[in-house]
Amino acid sequence: xxxxxxxxSAALVxxxxxxxxxxxxxxxxxxxxxGNNGRSCPETLRLRGGCGFLGVYxxxxxxxxxxxxxxxxxxxIRHRGPDGGGVHIAESDSTGQRTHGIAHERLAIVGVQxxxxxxxxxxFEGDTHKLHTLSGNQPLYSHDRTKVLSIxxxxxxxxxxxxxxxSTEPFRTASDCEVVIHLYDEIxxxxxxxxxxxxxxxxxDEKKDEIYAARDPVGVASMYIGWGSDGSVWFASEMxxxxxxxxxxxQFPPGxxxxxxxxKFTKYYNPPWVDAALATAPADLKKLxxxxxAAVAKRLMTDVPYGVLLSGGLDSSLVASxxxxxxxxxxxxxxxxxxxxxxxxxDLLNARKVAKELGTDHHxxxxxxxxxxxxxxxxxxxxxxxxxxxxxxxxxxxxxxRKIKALGVKMVISGEGADEEFGGYLYFHKAPNGQELHExxxxxxxxxxxxxxxxxxxxxxxxxxxARVPFLDKEFLNTAMEIDGKxxxxxxxxxxxxxxxxxxxxxxxxxxxxxxxxxxxxVLFRQKEQFSDGVGYDWIxxxxxxxxxxxxxxxxxxxxxxxxxxxxGTKEAYYARMIFEQxxxxxxxxxxxxxxxxxxxxxxxxxxxxSAWKAAAESGSMLDQSGRSVAGVHNDxxxxx
Numbered sequence: 001x002x003x004x005x006x007x008x009s010a011a012l013v014x015x016x017x018x019x020x021x022x023x024x025x026x027x028x029x030x031x032x033x034x035g036n037n038g039r040s041c042p043e044t045l046r047l048r049g050g051c052g053f054l055g056v057y058x059x060x061x062x063x064x065x066x067x068x069x070x071x072x073x074x075x076x077i078r079h080r081g082p083d084g085g086g087v088h089i090a091e092s093d094s095t096g097q098r099t100h101g102i103a104h105e106r107l108a109i110v111g112v113q114x115x116x117x118x119x120x121x122x123x124f125e126g127d128t129h130k131l132h133t134l135s136g137n138q139p140l141y142s143h144d145r146t147k148v149l150s151i152x153x154x155x156x157x158x159x160x161x162x163x164x165x166x167s168t169e170p171f172r173t174a175s176d177c178e179v180v181i182h183l184y185d186e187i188x189x190x191x192x193x194x195x196x197x198x199x200x201x202x203x204x205d206e207k208k209d210e211i212y213a214a215r216d217p218v219g220v221a222s223m224y225i226g227w228g229s230d231g232s233v234w235f236a237s238e239m240x241x242x243x244x245x246x247x248x249x250x251q252f253p254p255g256x257x258x259x260x261x262x263x264k265f266t267k268y269y270n271p272p273w274v275d276a277a278l279a280t281a282p283a284d285l286k287k288l289x290x291x292x293x294a295a296v297a298k299r300l301m302t303d304v305p306y307g308v309l310l311s312g313g314l315d316s317s318l319v320a321s322x323x324x325x326x327x328x329x330x331x332x333x334x335x336x337x338x339x340x341x342x343x344x345x346x347d348l349l350n351a352r353k354v355a356k357e358l359g360t361d362h363h364x365x366x367x368x369x370x371x372x373x374x375x376x377x378x379x380x381x382x383x384x385x386x387x388x389x390x391x392x393x394x395x396x397x398x399x400x401x402r403k404i405k406a407l408g409v410k411m412v413i414s415g416e417g418a419d420e421e422f423g424g425y426l427y428f429h430k431a432p433n434g435q436e437l438h439e440x441x442x443x444x445x446x447x448x449x450x451x452x453x454x455x456x457x458x459x460x461x462x463x464x465x466x467a468r469v470p471f472l473d474k475e476f477l478n479t480a481m482e483i484d485g486k487x488x489x490x491x492x493x494x495x496x497x498x499x500x501x502x503x504x505x506x507x508x509x510x511x512x513x514x515x516x517x518x519x520x521x522x523v524l525f526r527q528k529e530q531f532s533d534g535v536g537y538d539w540i541x542x543x544x545x546x547x548x549x550x551x552x553x554x555x556x557x558x559x560x561x562x563x564x565x566x567x568x569g570t571k572e573a574y575y576a577r578m579i580f581e582q583x584x585x586x587x588x589x590x591x592x593x594x595x596x597x598x599x600x601x602x603x604x605x606x607x608x609x610x611s612a613w614k615a616a617a618e619s620g621s622m623l624d625q626s627g628r629s630v631a632g633v634h635n636d637x638x639x640x641x
Contacts, residue, residue, distance in 0.1 A: 219449025
């Protein structure tokens with residue numbers, strides 16, 4: 001069990017930048033929208049956004065039956081894309097009586113066609129497609145309409161890629177995703193490696209009777225693959241779409257593509273820093289700061305109300321601070337901040353202080369332990385997991401996402417990834433040396449799609465809200481992971497590296513362009529607090545108490561008979577597994593959730609760093625996932641700062 005609550009503090013206290021008037025530019029980066037509600041932007045139709053998709057290759061169903069089936073299955077993920085949709089069906093010319101299909105449910109994030117000036121300009125130009133708010137609806141097509149694309153994600157380098165396309169034919173939309181289909185038309189399977197963004201997609205090539213599918217390097221965008229009994233291969237944003245028709249379902253591995261030509265996965269993302277021997281760069285704090293600010297700026301392109309997730313912890317506070325300073329620099333309204341937690345929780349108290357320091361208009365949301373317990377079933381259905389810590393952290397995030405959507409917000413910026421990149425979890429204090437710390441960071445990043453990215457994506461998309469994660473920007477990820485692991489070690493009592501993620505803290509231990517510090521010292525050097533702890537210690541304790549009442553001793557004693565694969569180690573885990581099985585009773589569904597010993601969000605390998613942890617794991621005891629379990633390291637944060 002790994003990668004559970006990275007930047008979960010970052011993930012659940014929302015800083016809501018509802019202003020659409022942010023015009024921010026960074027050298028070499030696209031210019032953000034400007035003017036009232038972003039509507040003076042000359043690109044009248046620049047559509048992008050999260051969504052849900054479904055694809056099948058080689059079904060034995062005849063075209064009309066497959067269309068009806070795909071429409072029915074796509075409804076299961078309509079929460080991901082309530083703004084539009086489409087279905088494309090194609091009969092095979094070379095694989096016998098087989099049919100292929102793609103379905104799409106779209107969430108529109110960028111588009112300003114309701115502006116009277118923009119409409120008038122489009123009418124003057126005679127460009128009628130600009131008049132349609134959802135003209136970026138998918139599937140998207142190649143110029144000759146022989147290739148069909150359905151994609152969930154954002155392509156941040158789409159403008160640069162458009163310049164590399166050799167064809168002179170104009171694009172049909174201004175979607176950032178349309179370039180993917182035209183680039184595939186020219187360079188084929190290499191297309192995924194050229195993209196800078198968060199994505200999961202399928203391309204159906206009707207001329208060659210082939211399908212190509214790919215997922216972003218880390219797995220920020222959710223994606224599954226399944227194999228049907230009729231030999232068909234299925235792809236979807238969420239597992240629930242595939243279980244009716246697939247004998248076997250797996251998470252689509254990040255950084256890979258799959259083609260019907262080879263019928264196997266090919267890894268396209270191969271960063272050298274995976275090998276600790278090649279991660280030898282010094283800790284260049286200036287580069288770290290510049291690259292992170294660029295990563296944040298990329299993700300501020302939107303035509304809809306957006307938010308920045310803030311909890312009062314380091315990661316979310318830095319994201320909020322960078323956004324605030326960019327708003328000040330370009331004379332835009334400062335964001336409002338919104339937080340969630342139990343009454344008096346550490347995150348609520350600290351977020352309030354951070355919001356005051358940043359000058360935002362702060363609002364708080366509260367939930368009770370009972371409200372959290374009542375939401376767990378829905379959380380498990382949407383997150384498609386029975387992992388205990390993912391559910392603990394995903395529940396308040398799920399509750400908050402609903403409130404976010406009610407405010408009219410479609411996109412939020414979150415802080416996932418920093419703990420994995422810089423060794424931020426408290427168990428990293430136990431790392432024996434820089435090499436082992438780096439190798440653990442690599443393992444954590446490799447598994448992010450199973451835990452934190454899964455949670456951030458699905459808990460928000462359950463309500464049609466998209467989460468963007470600047471810490472997992474491809475360029476920034478390289479910057480962070482090329483640094484020698486010895487600079488990420490915690491040196492107790494040292495002048496430097498005396499706290500986890502020291503280099504990130506020190507990189508922003510300065511004044512910004514407004515002449516004010518990025519964060520006050522007590523925030524900048526606040527100890528890591530996992531979100532499931534930070535929303536209030538009573539949340540975890542109350543959930544444990546509830547599950548102990550529901551799962552009696554006899555039920556727990558026969559857990560290996562009830563759940564022969566990955567039997568639960570605690571009553572809380574048993575409770576989650578029972579609910580998961582009600583929604584997803586197949587064995588293949590259970591196998592999509594990883595297993596293994598873990599403490600405070602560690603991987604199984606890191607359990608070996610501490611003799612007590614190792615002994616407990618070997619005896620079969622269930623180790624605690626709370627950061628409070630790292631004895632001698634965790635501080636009690638019930639009091640603010």
